[in-house]
Amino acid sequence: MNRAIEANELTRRFGAFTAVDRISFDVRQGEVFGFLGANGAGKTTAIRMLTGLLTPSGGSARVAGHDVYTEGEKIKRSIGYMSQRFSLYEDLSPRENIRLYGGIYDLTAPEIRERTAAMLSRLGLESVGSRPVRELPVGWRQKLAFSVALLHRPSIVFLDEPTSGVDPVTRRQFWELIYEAAARGTSVLVTTHYMDEAEYCDRLSIMVAGRIAALGAPAELKQQHGTSSIDDLFVRLARPAVSEQPIRLAPPAQDKGESKGPA
C-alpha cells in the first residue's frame, strides 16, 4: 500500500458514451505523474472519479489507500486539488484564502497561523499577504493556489492544467515547487498540454479516446515508440482519434506501436 493511486479497469459511461474505458495505472508515493491526453480524451472524467466527485461505472480504484466507491470522504481529506482556474477567491487576500481553506480542512487556529506565516515567507508574499488576490500577478496567484492545495498536507495532489496561460519562466518556477512537494513525499498527478512539461514527469500516461494508449517514463516511451520527443509521440497517438468520429469505442486499426491493448 505504498501506491498513492491504484486504478484497475476504471470505467465511466455517460449513457452510450464511454468517457473512460477500463484504464489501469498506478502512481507511486512521491512520484510526479503526468496525465496527458487531447481535450475530450477522458482526463477530466478520470480525475473526477479519483477525487470522489464522480462515481465510476466499473472497475476499481484506491486513492491514498481508500476505495473510491465507499471511502470518498477519506479520499477528500487525503488529497489536494488545484485547477487551471486556481480556485482562489479573488476578493479575498492570500491570508484570508489560507484561513478559509485551513478552516475547511479542519486545521486548528494555531496550525493555520503557523502555516500561513511559513507559506507567505516561503513564497515571498508577506508584503502582499493582505491585498486582494486579484491584484497579484498570475504567477504569484498560481504558486499561492498550489501551496493552498497543499495546506492540509495531502499525500496526493491533483493539478488540472495548472500552468495554462502562464509564461515559460513562471512555468519553470512552478515546476520547481512541484519537485519540492514530490521530494517531501507528496505524489503529484498533473495534467498538461505543454509537452515540454511532460518531459519533466517521472512517468506519464497518454489517454486517447477514453483509453490509456501509452504509459511509462518519458525516456522509455520515446525509445519504445522510436520518437525523439513526447510531443511527437503524443501527436502520433492522438491523431487517429482526432480525425475520426468523436464517439468511437474501439481504438484505431492503423495504430502503430504498442498502444495498450486494443479492445
Place this chain on the structure above:
Amino acid sequence: MSPLVALLRKETYHIRRDRRTLVVVLALPVVQVLLFGSAIRTDVDRVRLAIVDPAPDEATLELRNRFTATDTFRLVAVVPRASDLDPLFRTSQAQAGVVLPVGFAEDLAGRSPAPVQIIVDATDPNTGSVLRAYIEAVIRGYELEQVRLKADTTTIQIGATSRMRFNPTRESSNVFVPGLMAFVLTILASLMTAISLTREKETGTIEALLVSPLRPWSIILGKVLPYLAIGVVAAVAIIVEARLVFGVPLRGSAVLLIFEAVLFILASLALGILVSTRTYSQRVATMGAMLISMLPNILLSGFIFPIESMPLLLRVISQVVPGQWFVTIARGIMLKGVGLEYLWKETLVLGGIAVLLLAVSTRAFKARLG
C-alpha cells in the same frame, strides 16, 4: 463547526467587498418602502372635482360647500354646462364631476326627485369606483340632513353606516407593506443566492469546495445563512420604516412575523439554489431567479393584483407561490393582529413549501456532483 464558520466568514467578506451588492442590500428595503408607500398610492385624496351648476341657488351652494369642506375634494371649476366638463376631463384637470339640475332648491322643497349626475374618470377603474362612492356619500349626507330638517317622520329611514375594519382610512401603504416585504425578501434571498453560487461556478472556486471534505449541505448552509440574516434585518427595517414614515401598524406579534419571514426567506433561498444548479453565468442566473422566484412572488402573491380576480389557472398556480401565503400571513399579523391560532394553516403551507424547496434544491445541488 469550524469549516462552517470559515465558509460563513468568507461569504461575509464577499458581501462586504462587493460594493454594488452591498448598496442593493442596504438601499433596496429603504427605497422600496418609500417608493411604494408614497408614489404608488391607490387611496383617494384631494380629488380634482368640477361641478356643473347651471342655475345656482341656495341648495346648490350648500351642496357645493359640503364638497369643499373636506380635504378629500378640491374644487377646480364650477361651470354652467355639462359639455364644459369634457375638456376638463380630457386634460385631466378634473377627475370627477357632479352635474346639478336647474331648480335644485325647488325640487328639494317640492319633494320631487332631484336628478344629480356623477361623472368620474374611470381610466383607473378602482380609483373610479372609489371616487363615485365618495361623491355618493357626500350627496347622501346632504340628503339625510335635508330630510331631518323638515322633521319628516313619515318616511322610514335606514341609517346604514359602514366601517372599514383594520384599515379604516383605507391607507394603501397598509396593504402594500406586507407585499413589499415579500418583494424585497425575494430579491435578497433568491437573486443573491443564485448569483453568488453561480459566480463560484464562473470562477471555478466551487470545484475546490466540492473536492474538499465539506458536505453539500454545509456548502449550502454557508451560502444560505448570511443571506437569511440579511433578509431578517431587511424585514425588520421595512417594518420599522413603514411604521415611522407611514404609520403602518404592527398589531400582532413581531416575533411571529419574523418567524414567518424566515420561512419565506428559506423558500426563496431554495429557489435561488435551484436556479444556480442550472445556470453557468451570473447573467442567466439573474434571469432565472427573476422568472421562477421574483415574478411569481410579486405578480401572483396578491401584492399588486388581487388573486380573487385572476383566471382560474393563475389562482391555482398562486397556491404554490410562497409569496401568496406570506403576504396573507403578514397582513393578518400586521393589520388584523391575529396570531398562530388563525394562521396555523397558512404557516404550515408556507413551512411545507420551504422544506420541500430546500430538499429539492439540496438534492439538485448534490446531483450535479455525480
